[in-house]
Amino acid sequence: MILTARTLVAAVRPPYPYGEELVSQFLFVLKLSWFPMTISTFALCLGAPGLQAAGILSLFGNLDRLGGFFVVTAVRFIGPIVTAAVVAGVAGTAITADLGARKIREELDALQVLGVDPIKNLVVPRFLALMVITGLLDIFAVVFGMSAGIAAELLYGQPLGGFFSTLFANALITDLAASVSMCSMFGAIIAVVCCYKGMTASGGPAGVGRAVNQAVVIAFMGVFAFLYVFTTVLLATNPELQAIR
C-alpha cells in the first residue's frame, strides 16, 4: 500500500524522467503477452461458454442466443480474468524476476547512491505501462473470445446472423467500459505487487525464485478478490445490464 501511494505521488510530481522506460516496458509486456493471450482466450472461450452453453442452447433450439450469452461471459467475466492471468503470469513474473535480479546484484542500492529514485525510474513506468496495456489487451481478449464464439457456432453448423444480431443487441458501452477499466485496475494491482516483491527480494539464489512465486500468488488472489467486488457492485448498480434484449 505504501508503495502504491509513493508510486502515484512519484508519477504525477515533476520532473518526468520515465518516458523512454515507459515505452520500452510497454513494448516488452506486449511482446511477452500477445501469444499466450490469443491462445488462452480462444481456448477458454471456445470451451467454457462456447461449447457448454451451445450444448444447452442447441437442446432448446435457440442457438442464436449464444451472442447474448457471450456478452455476459466473454466481456464481463472471461476477458478480464484471462487478461489478468496472462499479464500476472507472464509480464508480472518477468517484472519480479527483473527487479529481483537487480536487487540481488545491488543495482538498486547503486541507483540510490547515484541519486536516482528507483521508484520514479523503475516502478512508475512499469506501473503505468501495465495499467494501460492490461486495459488494451482486454479488448484483444474480447475480440478473440468473440471469434471463439463464432467457432463454437460454426461447430454446431449454425448460420452466424443470429449470433451477431443478439451480440450487438446486448453489447452495451457500459459493459465494455467496465471491462476495460476493471482490467486497468488489475494491471495496477499486478504491477504494485510484482514490483514490491521484486524490490524486496533477498536471500541468495532461492530468493528471486521465491519472490516470483509469492508475487504471482498474491497478484492472483488480489485480482480475483477485486474482480468479485467489482462485478457485484457493477451488476447491482447498473440495472440496464440486467436485461437481455
Added chain:
Amino acid sequence: MTGWLDVPRGWVDAFGEIARFGSRVAGLVYSGRVLRYFGESLRQAGILILGSALIIWAFVFILGLQCGVIGAYFNRSIGAPSLAGLFSAYCDLREGLPYAFGYILSAKVGTGIVAELGAMRISDEIDALEVMGIQPVTFLAATRLLGAWIAIPFLYLVGVGVAYFASYLAVVDQVGDVSSGGYLLIFWTYQDFIDVLFSLAKGMAMTTVIVLVGCYYGYTASGGPVGVGTATAKSMVVNIIMVHIIGMLGTLAFYGSNPRAPIGG
C-alpha cells in the same frame, strides 16, 4: 531485447524438451522405481497439503462467489432467476473449477517447484545428489509427481465442495432471487457423478503438466540467482497456455458431442 516472435518460438522449443523430460519422469513413476523413495513422496504430498491447501481453497471460494453472482444476474436477465443453479452448476464444476485450480496451482505449486529445484541446481546440490549415488530425477522430480498425484485429488474434491458453498452463498444469501430449496433442486439436477469425474480428470491432467513443467524448468535452471527468477517466470508462460489448452481439449472430448443435460428426450 525480446522480439515479437520470441515467446512462441521459445514455447515450441521448450515443448519438445518438456515432453521428453515429462515422459521420463512419468515412466519412473509408472515403473515403480519411485517407490524406493516413497517416504519422500509422502513428505512432498504433506508439504503440498500444508503449504498450498488453504490458498487453493480460498481462490476456489472466490471463483464460486463469482460464478454465483454472474449466474444469478444472468438468469434474472432472462427472466428465470430460479434457474441460477444451472449456471452455477456448470460454471463451478464443469469449467470454472478446473481453470481456477490450474491457475492457482501453476502460481503456487508450479513456480514453487521451480524456485526450489532451481536453487538446488544453482547451489550444485543436484550434482551432489548424483555423486552420492541417488538419481536426482527420481528423487526430486518423480517423487514430487507422485506426491501431487496422492494429494491433489483430495484437495480438488474438497475444492469442489468449497466452490459449491460459495455459489450457494452468492446466489441464495447475497442476491436472493431464489429460495434455498429451489436453488439446490436445480443445482443437483444438472450434474451427476460422471461430471465430477470429468472435472477431476481435467484437474489432474493440469496438475500433472504443471508439476512436470515446474520440475523441468527447475532442473535445468542456470545462470545464478537471476537464472532461477527467469526460469520461474518462463514456467508460468508455459503453464498458463497449457492450462487453457487442456481445459479446451477436455471440454471438447467430454462434452463436445453430448451436452449431458437432463433436458428433453
